[in-house]
Amino acid sequence: MAKRQIILDTETTGINPREGHRIIEIGCVELINRRFTGNNFHVYINPEREIEAEAIAVHGITNQRLADEPKFRQIAQSFFDYIQGAELVIHNAAFDVGFINHEFAKLQQALPPVEQYCSVLDTLKLARDLHPGQKNNLDALCRRYDINNSHRTLHGALLDAEILADVYLLMTGGQVALALAAEQDADAGEQQQLAIIRKGPLKVIRANSEELSAHESRLQLVQKKGGRCLWH
Template sequence: MLKRQIILDTETTGINPKDGHRIIEIGCVELLNRRFTGNNYHVYINPEREIEAEAIAVHGITNQRLQHEPKFRDIAQGFFEYIKGAELVIHNAAFDVGFIDHEFALLQPKLPPVAEYCGIVDTLKLARDLHPGQKNNLDALCRRYDINNSHRTLHGALLDAEILADVYLLMTGGQVSLNLAAEDANNQQDQQGPLVIQRSGKLKVIKASSQELTAHQSRLDLVQKKGGSCLWRD
């Protein structure tokens, strides 16, 4: 069964939705069984209010930039359908989920809170568990996991989601390669009955070379050094 995860980030007009602050950008990166699919989601939103100067200093997005963008109510249903049923992976999840729930509550009719139809993984909590007593913001994690984020001069929802996806995969053991077309074919075959494969001759066994085994062990060492887990290593 495919596991669908959405790496999500938002940018906002300010810190607290209880003070009337709104979402101005949403960026999402989709993973299926820890594999990038390219089915990402990105939208700018007209917040219908002024953006605080402190927030503009962080993300660089101005009201003038957003004046012709859709309002949240215009994108709400499409965004809801995109994330529905997925596991959301968010850095400091309480912040982003709080804003999304606030936006959904403003709609007529309202949409339900995120936790009612999505799982939520907070990578900030995960990082603090893995690296107690250390800085665990996104920039610090990029340095720790040797991820190049030199192009990140300002915060941006899609850019930060893409970077967080790399961080999350390294923190939790790396990316798994998956042939989705083959899996779909297998799923269809399961519905049609057992597949009988006719083989002729002996199967050829190809063993890893000593250089390949050394490279494999070095990769496992790097994953563990960076705080990931290697469940296949004794």
């Protein structure tokens, strides 16, 4: 069964929804079986209130920029339909989920809390488990995993979701590879041998210099992260 994950981030008018702060941007990146599908979700939202100056300094989004954008109630159902049933992958999930649940509860016909129809994976908790005692914000993780985020001068929901997707895949790549190997070993005894009919000799396609260089760079990265390279 295909596993659907949504890497999600939001931008807001301030830090506490209980003080009336609202979501102003939602960015989502879809993964199915750890592969990008291109079926992303991105929307700016008119919050119907002023954005705090401290928040503008973080994301650069002003009330003037959002004046003609839809209200949350106008995009709520499409957003709900998009994330329903997926595993949400969020950095500091309590913040974003708290805002989403607050917005859903404000609707005339309230939508249920996120936890009732999605599972949630908090990559901040995951990073702290993997790298205890170290900085684990998104910028620090990009440095740790050699992800180029030089274009990230301000926060943005879709941009941060795209970066987080890369971080998440690198953080969990080794674990998935081990799990896959175990599954393959378990299934090996149940698989039937298949006869392969060959018409003439197999064609050997050799890697060119650019491909060999890219392969070597990847092996060096694996070693740098503490992995073992059997191909070196």
